[in-house]
Structures are given as structure tokens and as C-alpha cells.
Amino acid sequence: xxxxxxxxxxxxxxxxxxxxxxxxxxxxxxxxxxxxxxxxxxxxxxxxxxxxxxxxxxxxxxxxxxxxxxxxxxxxxxxxxxxxxxxxxxxxxxxxxxxxxxxxxxxxxxxxxxxxxxxxxxxxxxxxxxxxxxxxxxxxxxxxxxxxxxxxxxxxxxxxxxxxxxxxxxxxxxxxxxxxxxxxxxxxxxxxxxxxxxxxxxxxxxxxxxxxxxxxxxxxxxxxxxxxxxxxxxxxxxxxxxxxxxxxxxxxxxxxxxxxxxxxxxxxxxxxxxxxxxxxxxxxxxxxxxxxxxxxxxxxxxxxxxxxxxxxxxxxxxxxxxxxxxxxxxxxxx
Amino acid sequence: xxxxxxxxxxxxxxxxxxxxxxxxxxxxxxxxxxxxxxxxxxxxxxxxxxxxxxxxxxxxxxxxxxxxxxxxxxxxxxxxxxxxxxxxxxxxxxxxxxxxxxxxxxxxxxxxxxxxxxxxxxxxxxxxxxxxxxxxxxxxxxxxxxxxxxxxxxxxxxxxxxxxxxxxxxxxxxxxxxxxxxxxxxxxxxxxxxxxxxxxxxxxxxxxxxxxxxxxxxxxxxxxxxxxxxxxxxxxxxxxxxxxxxxxxxxxxxxxxxxxxxxxxxxxxxxxxxxxxxxxxxxxxxxxxxxxxxxxxxxxxxxxxxxxxxxxxxxxxxxxxxxxxxxxxxxxxx
Numbered sequence: 001x002x003x004x005x006x007x008x009x010x011x012x013x014x015x016x017x018x019x020x021x022x023x024x025x026x027x028x029x030x031x032x033x034x035x036x037x038x039x040x041x042x043x044x045x046x047x048x049x050x051x052x053x054x055x056x057x058x059x060x061x062x063x064x065x066x067x068x069x070x071x072x073x074x075x076x077x078x079x080x081x082x083x084x085x086x087x088x089x090x091x092x093x094x095x096x097x098x099x100x101x102x103x104x105x106x107x108x109x110x111x112x113x114x115x116x117x118x119x120x121x122x123x124x125x126x127x128x129x130x131x132x133x134x135x136x137x138x139x140x141x142x143x144x145x146x147x148x149x150x151x152x153x154x155x156x157x158x159x160x161x162x163x164x165x166x167x168x169x170x171x172x173x174x175x176x177x178x179x180x181x182x183x184x185x186x187x188x189x190x191x192x193x194x195x196x197x198x199x200x201x202x203x204x205x206x207x208x209x210x211x212x213x214x215x216x217x218x219x220x221x222x223x224x225x226x227x228x229x230x231x232x233x234x235x236x237x238x239x240x241x242x243x244x245x246x247x248x249x250x251x252x253x254x255x256x257x258x259x260x261x262x263x264x265x266x267x268x269x270x271x272x273x274x275x276x277x278x279x280x281x282x283x284x285x286x287x288x289x290x291x292x293x294x295x296x297x298x299x300x301x302x303x304x305x306x307x308x309x310x311x312x313x314x315x316x317x318x319x320x321x322x323x324x325x326x327x328x329x330x331x332x333x334x
Numbered sequence: 335x336x337x338x339x340x341x342x343x344x345x346x347x348x349x350x351x352x353x354x355x356x357x358x359x360x361x362x363x364x365x366x367x368x369x370x371x372x373x374x375x376x377x378x379x380x381x382x383x384x385x386x387x388x389x390x391x392x393x394x395x396x397x398x399x400x401x402x403x404x405x406x407x408x409x410x411x412x413x414x415x416x417x418x419x420x421x422x423x424x425x426x427x428x429x430x431x432x433x434x435x436x437x438x439x440x441x442x443x444x445x446x447x448x449x450x451x452x453x454x455x456x457x458x459x460x461x462x463x464x465x466x467x468x469x470x471x472x473x474x475x476x477x478x479x480x481x482x483x484x485x486x487x488x489x490x491x492x493x494x495x496x497x498x499x500x501x502x503x504x505x506x507x508x509x510x511x512x513x514x515x516x517x518x519x520x521x522x523x524x525x526x527x528x529x530x531x532x533x534x535x536x537x538x539x540x541x542x543x544x545x546x547x548x549x550x551x552x553x554x555x556x557x558x559x560x561x562x563x564x565x566x567x568x569x570x571x572x573x574x575x576x577x578x579x580x581x582x583x584x585x586x587x588x589x590x591x592x593x594x595x596x597x598x599x600x601x602x603x604x605x606x607x608x609x610x611x612x613x614x615x616x617x618x619x620x621x622x623x624x625x626x627x628x629x630x631x632x633x634x635x636x637x638x639x640x641x642x643x644x645x646x647x648x649x650x651x652x653x654x655x656x657x658x659x660x661x662x663x664x665x666x667x668x
Binding site: 020021024025026027028029030031032034037038039040041042043044046048049050070071072074075077081083084085086087115116117118120121122123124126128130132133135137140142143144206207208223 | 354355358359360361362363364365366368371372373374375376377378380382383384404405406408409411415417418419420421449450451452454455456457458460462464466467469471474476477478540541542557
């Protein structure tokens with residue numbers, strides 16, 4: 001059986017032309033581009049929680065890179081480097097080969113060089129990725145920058161990934177054609193890197209939908225000390241989910257389903273034309289689905305992220321407030 | 335039970351005065367110091383493999399930060415930022431509190447700001463840390479820079495951590511006084527950050543002892559295309575292990591035991607005085623224990639890291655070659 005060093009060399013050592021020093025030393029070395037800020041994020045994926053071991057190694061590799069790229073997209077940062085740590089129950093070459101295919105395939109598509117990592121044997125397949133991107137000073141799309149009066153925009157469509165999962169779990173019945181449309185959203189999400197870059201100096205605040213639309217918009221509201229009105233009937237649904245729009249399980253997927261990795265962003269009203277032309281240029285649906293509101297006095301000072309966001313956000317269905325039975329995915333929630 | 339966001343906020347959100355943006359957005363933002371290179375490393379620690387769940391949360395937190403700092407020490411980089419991902423079987427507040435104490439305690443001692451992370455529920459306690467340091471261009475202490483004729487130096491003492499583990503496992507019998515000396519080396523290792531910084535422009539190549547002295551020196555030889563003679567009787571042993579120097583199990587700890595996190599480095603002969611004065615200044619034992627040799631033709635071109643290093647390195651005990659039955663810790667070895 002090949003040793004750790006052989007496996008790393010074989011599957012995880014790829015050219016890193018922009019790094020001063022790539023995989024193989026105690027640290028990697030990079031020379032940051034002068035006058036750029038670095039955007040850095042890390043995500044850990046665990047078998048049985050963030051993916052199923054049966055998902056297929058290429059799919060797992062793709063997703064591990066995609067969820068990290070999505071964090072850069074949400075900041076408007078250009079991807080540059082990544083580090084990959086992986087704990088494997090056993091040194092399974094076939095898995096590593098497939099995983100590396102998915103992981104490096106998406107990395108290369110976005111110009112990411114994998115400059116370091118760690119491979120170890122563990123009881124449960126666990127993947128931890130750190131990603132590094134660049135953004136000009138002051139241009140990062142932060143959660144705390146939404147302003148009352150901003151439009152609320154959503155990219156792509158919402159709920160497909162969650163609907164696929166619900167279908168798989170027997171909680172929702174999709175027709176075959178609908179399932180075929182939804183499953184790729186769950187297994188091979190597309191991080192909206194190009195959109196994030198295009199939104200620099202146009203959007204105010206931005207976040208990617210990983211915990212669910214309502215929860216993630218809630219993070220923006222919480223950080224920006226603002227409220228929001230969301231028009232449920234305007235939220236973008238795929239052709240697959242549109243006929244099921246009145247199904248409460250589907251409404252739950254749309255509002256509270258994670259794993260879509262679309263961007264939710266706020267922008268001033270006078271940027272509407274520019275945003276619409278970005279959507280056309282990128283061939284990506286961009287939908288205006290709400291408005292940022294001033295936070296009422298009662299909303300201020302409420303302890304607890306969820307509570308404050310709940311009070312600050314109204315989701316309206318044809319003008320009537322909707323009630324949500326859950327507002328996102330909390331890994332340690334009750 | 336508090337949710338993920340509450341737990342993160344309570345234990346893992348600390349001030350990050352040098353970062354543009356710390357924990358709480360999709361990414362952290364940092365402004366790199368102009369004209370510095372960034373040294374970046376990541377390490378994953380898994381319960382039962384890199385630590386025991388019974389080790390105590392503060393100890394586990396300390397070690398998770400220490401092994402990452404040690405990678406920066408080995409590059410001569412100044413610690414700046416870290417990201418922490420942690421998978422927990424359950425949201426155990428007492429564990430998180432203790433862990434954070436050990437982790438942030440050591441981070442603060444070395445000026446490290448924790449700018450991001452990820453917390454999730456998982457079946458096995460797993461910790462992944464990414465660390466970022468700074469080093470002036472061209473001054474990083476790389477593995478590939480050893481030159482024939484260099485002295486080989488070791489900081490501190492070797493084998494204590496492995497001896498403590500062997501004692502714990504019943505493979506080696508230490509007296510109580512010896513065990514008391516060795517156990518802290520296993521549980522609360524001291525990364526040699528100050529030494530790494532002092533060795534810039536003095537040492538040629540450097541590595542930290544995490545896999546074992548012979549294996550880690552082997553990495554330098556492999557990358558630098560050189561050989562080495564090591565004088566076993568010169569290798570630095572603690573007062574605890576010195577009386578046991580002829581015990582083969584102890585010799586194994588000294589040569590092949592990991593987890594010491596000392597630095598092994600090579601330096602030109604004309605730097606001896608400077609290195610000795612660094613040792614005095616830092617109150618840290620620095621021992622010259624071998625010499626880098628030209629690689630014989632037979633050593634070149636051998637496939638496989640271990641094999642080439644085995645051929646390139648001679649460990650001499652009073653002039654006689656010693657045989658090693660293992661050369662380090664390979665997580666996927668046979």
C-alpha cells in the first residue's frame with residue numbers, strides 16, 4: 001500500500017505557477033499582489049452531514065471546492081489559492097483519484113492553485129478546505145453594508161438543492177424530470193464567482209445561500225442593523241419547482257433550504273440597470289425580490305442572531321406575512 | 335442548548351485588531367504587510383490519532399495551535415493569523431471553553447489573530463487549523479536549501495514526547511521523575527517561533543520534528559539532493575532520557591519519535607558562533623549533531639522519499655552505522 005507521502009504526491013501535488021513555493025515544505029509561500037486585500041475562508045465537510053459517502057468521490061471533491069469558492073464569490077474576491085486537509089478511513093486510491101478529479105477540476109476552472117494540505121487516516125471522511133482570494137481594498141462585499149432602501153436581489157433559483165435532498169429522503173415527491181433538474185444543484189453546485197466580481201462597487205451587502213435564503217438574508221440584516229420586506233411570489237424558482245410553488249414543503253425548501261450557493265445581495269435602486277445588464281452578460285437570472293427597510297426600534301437590541309433577524313424580516317406572500325417554522329440550518333440547534 | 339452561532343460567538347470570536355475584517359462574514363479580510371511573503375500551512379488533528387479525547391480540552395487546544403505554529407517556526411515566519419475548523423460529536427460547552435482557553439492562550443502569546451473558522455457536529459472530534467505568517471522575500475527557511483558541508487543542528491532535546499507516549503502505552507518504563515519531565519513535551523509542546531525568526535539569513539534549511547528526527551532530516555536531504563552523517567551520541571537528550579540512552583526503545587524515540595516540535599536545521603560552518611549566541615540569548619539548547627554530505631551517485635534517482643533518504647543518511651554511533659527499523663510516522667504506511 002502506498003504511503004501518505006506517495007499519495008499526496010500522486011494526487012494532490014499540482015503545478016502552482018503563481019506561488020513562491022507550493023506543496024512539500026512546512027509551509028507554502030505566496031507573494032500577495034501589491035495593494036490587494038486577501039479574503040480568506042475555511043469550510044469543513046463531514047461524511048453523513050455535508051455529503052453522503054455514496055455521493056461519489058468526484059462529486060464530493062467538486063462540492064468541497066465549490067462551497068469554499070462560494071464564500072469568495074460572496075465577498076467579490078478573485079480566487080487564488082487553496083489548502084486541502086483530508087481525513088480518510090483508509091488510503092483508498094480510487095477515492096483519492098476521483099476526489100482529486102472533482103476538486104482540482106473546479107479549482108483549475110477558477111484559477112485556484114492548491115498550495116498545501118494534510119492527509120491523515122481518520123474514522124470518518126472529513127474534508128477541510130481553506131481558500132484565499134484577492135479583492136481591492138474597500139471593495140469587498142460585506143454582510144454589514146446593507147442600507148435601508150436597497151433592493152434585495154437573488155441570483156439563479158432557490159430551493160432546488162433542498163428539494164432534491166427532500167425527494168431523496170422521501171419528504172417530497174418530485175417527478176423524474178423535476179428530480180433530474182434539481183439533483184445537480186445538490187451535487188455539483190456552481191459558485192457564482194463571476195457574479196461576485198461583477199458586483200464590486202455595485203452591490204452593498206452580499207452573502208451566499210448556504211444555510212437557506214431566510215437565514216442568510218437574516219445574517220445581512222443582523223450585521224447591517226436593518227430590516228427587510230421579501231416578496232415571496234417574486235423569489236426565483238426553477239422550472240422544476242414552479243409548478244409546486246404552493247406545496248408547503250417546497251416553500252420550506254425555497255426559504256430555508258441550504259446548499260443552493262446562489263448569492264443574495266442588496267444594492268441601491270439606481271443600480272438596477274447595471275445589475276440587469278450583468279445578468280444578461282453572465283447569462284444568469286438575477287431577480288429583485290424585496291427591499292431593505294429601516295429597523296424598527298423594537299427590532300434593535302434583541303439578543304440572539306435568529307431572534308433579531310426574525311423580527312427584522314417580513315416575508316410577504318401577495319401582501320400577507322408568511323410564518324416560517326424554521327429559519328435555516330443550525331449545526332448545533334435544538 | 336445554544337446554537338452554532340452562539341457558541342462561535344461565545345468562544346471563538348476574539349478581537350482581531352490587525353485584520354480588516356475578522357470572524358462573522360463569508361470571508362475574513364487581511365491587508366498583507368507590503369513587501370512580505372506569506373507562509374501558510376494547515377494541519378488536521380483527529381481524536382485517537384493525534385490526541386486522546388481524555389487529554390483534556392485545554393491541552394488539545396494548545397496542541398492544535400502549537401503544531402501549526404511549529405510549521406511557521408520551521409520557515410522562519412512570524413505568526414499573524416489563523417483559522418480554526420472544528421467538528422464536535424456534540425455541542426459540549428465545557429469542552430469548547432477549555433479548548434478555547436488552550437488554543438487562544440497560545441495564539442495570543444505569539445500574536446496570532448483567529449480570523450475565521452467553521453464549527454459543525456461530527457462523529458469524531460476533528461480539528462483543522464490553517465495558519466498564516468509573514469517572512470521577508472527570500473528569507474524563508476526551506477527544506478530544499480541544505481548544502482554539502484553544512485552543520486546539522488537540533489534545538490532542545492529529542493525523544494521526550496515519544497518516550498512519554500511509549501510509557502503511557504506500556505512499551506517503555508520511565509521512573510516517575512522521568513515521566514513528569516517527558517509528559518509536558520507530549521501534551522503542551524513549545525513551538526520554536528523565536529528560534530525560527532533568529533535563524534533567518536543564518537540557517538540554510540530547516541524543518542520541525544513532527545514525524546521523527548530521522549524522517550524529518552530525511553525530508554531536507556531528499557529536497558536538497560544531499561546526504562548526511564549524524565552522530566547519534568551527539569543528539570541532545572533530556573536529563574530524563576540520558577540515563578536510558580542505551581535502551582533501544584529510547585533510541586527509537588530519539589531517532590523516530592514524532593511530536594517533539596524541535597527544529598532541525600543546517601547552517602554553514604562559519605555561522606557556528608552566531609548560532610551559539612542565539613541559543614544563549616533564547617536560553618535554548620542548540621546542538622551540532624552532524625554534517626551535510628554530498629549525495630553519492632548511488633543515492634540519486636532512487637524512487638520514493640523514504641528510500642532515497644535512507645541511502646543518503648548515515649547515523650553513526652561512535653563511528654559505527656546504526657540500523658533503523660522505522661524512519662518516521664507515515665499515516666498510511668503498511
